[in-house]
Amino acid sequence: MFIKDINELGSQIHCLITGLDMRDVKNNEIYRLDDCNHIFMYRALLKVLSIQNKSIYNYFKCPYCMADINSLDIIIDYEL
Ligand SMILES: [Zn+2]
DSSP: OBOOSGGGGTTOOBOTTTOOBGGGOOTTSEEEOTTTOOEEEHHHHHHHHHHHOSSTTSOOBOTTTOOBOOOOOOOOOTTO
């Protein structure tokens, strides 16, 4: 799910992919995987998942702990 409030970050304040401090990031850019609770920059997460999964039929896995991702919110971005 998307994190709306930086207080929800808890002790993990840096993106596990980019290393950026997520306290400076605006809404809808921070995403918490419901399955393992790891938190990432949303765009970095989508990029890694697109590289990690050569086939759309593969299961998504958390790039940090490799837990299976059972749900992922997708935002359709018309500006791509
Ligand atoms: Zn994880």
